[in-house]
Amino acid sequence: MRRTIILMMLSIMLMPSLMRSQELYVGSYNIRYQNDDDTKKGNGWEKRCPVVCGQLNFEHPDIFGAQEVLYPQLTDMLRLLDGYAYIGCGREDGKEKGEYAAIFYDTKQLTLLDDGHFWLSSTPDVPGKGWDAACERICTWGLFEQQQTGLRFMFFNLHLDHVGHTARRESARLVMDRIRELAVGRYPYILTGDFNVDQFDETYRLFADSGLLKDSYEHTRLRFAENGTFNDYDMDRKIASRIDHVFVSAEFAVERYGILTNTYWTQKHDGGKYERRLPSDHYPVFVRLKCSAKLNE
Numbered sequence: 001m002r003r004t005i006i007l008m009m010l011s012i013m014l015m016p017s018l019m020r021s022q023e024l025y026v027g028s029y030n031i032r033y034q035n036d037d038d039t040k041k042g043n044g045w046e047k048r049c050p051v052v053c054g055q056l057n058f059e060h061p062d063i064f065g066a067q068e069v070l071y072p073q074l075t076d077m078l079r080l081l082d083g084y085a086y087i088g089c090g091r092e093d094g095k096e097k098g099e100y101a102a103i104f105y106d107t108k109q110l111t112l113l114d115d116g117h118f119w120l121s122s123t124p125d126v127p128g129k130g131w132d133a134a135c136e137r138i139c140t141w142g143l144f145e146q147q148q149t150g151l152r153f154m155f156f157n158l159h160l161d162h163v164g165h166t167a168r169r170e171s172a173r174l175v176m177d178r179i180r181e182l183a184v185g186r187y188p189y190i191l192t193g194d195f196n197v198d199q200f201d202e203t204y205r206l207f208a209d210s211g212l213l214k215d216s217y218e219h220t221r222l223r224f225a226e227n228g229t230f231n232d233y234d235m236d237r238k239i240a241s242r243i244d245h246v247f248v249s250a251e252f253a254v255e256r257y258g259i260l261t262n263t264y265w266t267q268k269h270d271g272g273k274y275e276r277r278l279p280s281d282h283y284p285v286f287v288r289l290k291c292s293a294k295l296n297e
Contacts, residue, residue: 022151022291023255027064028192028244029056030159030282031077033099034070042266043233043277045073051264051279053080059260059286062109063144065157065192069100083108087115088157091138094127101140101157101193113152115142118178120158120171130171132164139175139193141182151291154183158193160203168197172206179212188251188293194282198228198241213247216287220257227261233281235263246287256288 031052032038034045053076056064060082069077071090078086084104092098094117105112120137121130129136139158145151158175161167175191183189191213197203199215207213217225228239248254261283265274 022146022149022293024063024146024153024190024252024289024291025059025061025286026155026190026192026246026289027056027059027061027284027286028067028157028194028246029064029284030067030194030244030280031069031073032280032282033068034073041233045076047266047277048279049073049076050080051262053077055260055262055279055284056104057082060106061286062146063103063105063155065140065155066102066104067099067157067159067194069102070098071096071100074100074102077104085112087112087142088140089117089138091119091136092127098136099159101138101159103140103142103155103157105142105144105155109147110144111147113143113145115140117141118174120160120167120174122170124174129167130161130164131167133161133167134163135161137161137167137171139178141178143187151293152187153291153293154179154187154189156189156191156193158191158195160193160196162196168195168203169206172203176207176210176212183249184212188291189249190252190289191247192245192285194244196243198243200241204245207245207247213249214254216246216248216254216257216289217242219248220254220287222256223258225257225259227259227283229259229283229285231261231278231281231283233278235276235278244282244285246285248287248289251291251293252289253292254287255290258286259283260286
């Protein structure tokens with residue numbers, strides 16, 4: 001009897017620690033692709049990269065989805081980020097050409113078990129544009145295990161098209177079909193990305209009303225979101241529109257949600273006064289989650 005009571009007390013004492021260990025800190029960050037026009041306007045990647053990576057190192061999410069990442073930017077980020085690896089490929093050829101919808105993960109916290117990708121088109125296994133899309137679009141996925149607990153979960157990251165209405169709608173359906181195929185009934189899952197639609201759009205509703213996903217913004221316990229997510233490098237732009245989303249499965253309780261509007265200072269070209277700039281034309285989204293799923297046997 002005494003032994004039973006001691007075991008029960010130990011279980012009660014360990015339960016809060018176990019729950020804490022199943023927490024995940026996740027993010028979504030469109031870092032803005034490297035281009036000459038931005039450089040001419042004072043928003044060059046060479047200035048922005050240390051700020052983007054500094055912010056990510058400070059927040060240090062366990063895992064985050066990044067969009068518009070060109071291969072040279074990918075190598076820059078891996079050099080400056082502390083302890084991260086990535087999965088993903090260039091959307092134009094499935095290798096290094098074009099933008100990545102990369103997933104970065106902390107190698108001290110998570111182990112990659114499996115990964116893959118598919119194009120957002122009617123031929124998802126080969127590179128190509130879908131429906132009325134202006135660009136090739138891709139979704140990257142990975143199966144991860146939390147090293148401290150053995151909890152396994154799936155993470156999906158995408159960038160929907162900015163032009164094609166049909167492409168966005170059909171891409172949403174395709175992504176949810178793949179989530180059903182790969183994750184539902186097997187693992188908790190997270191979907192991040194630049195959806196190029198806000199919370200008032202029909203494509204957003206396809207995700208939010210699917211029964212598969214819940215918007216972390218709407219379901220969080222605590223929220224810090226003083227602005228929308230697209231800023232167009234304009235610090236004074238105030239909008240309610242959120243086009244960067246973090247969706248999660250029912251197993252996750254959303255504890256905290258934040259849209260972080262940090263700026264940085266850089267000296268003007270003439271060597272005069274300093275001015276404030278934004279690290280990207282999107283604000284990043286960071287979310288703290290607790291998972292109620294049972295640990296994998």
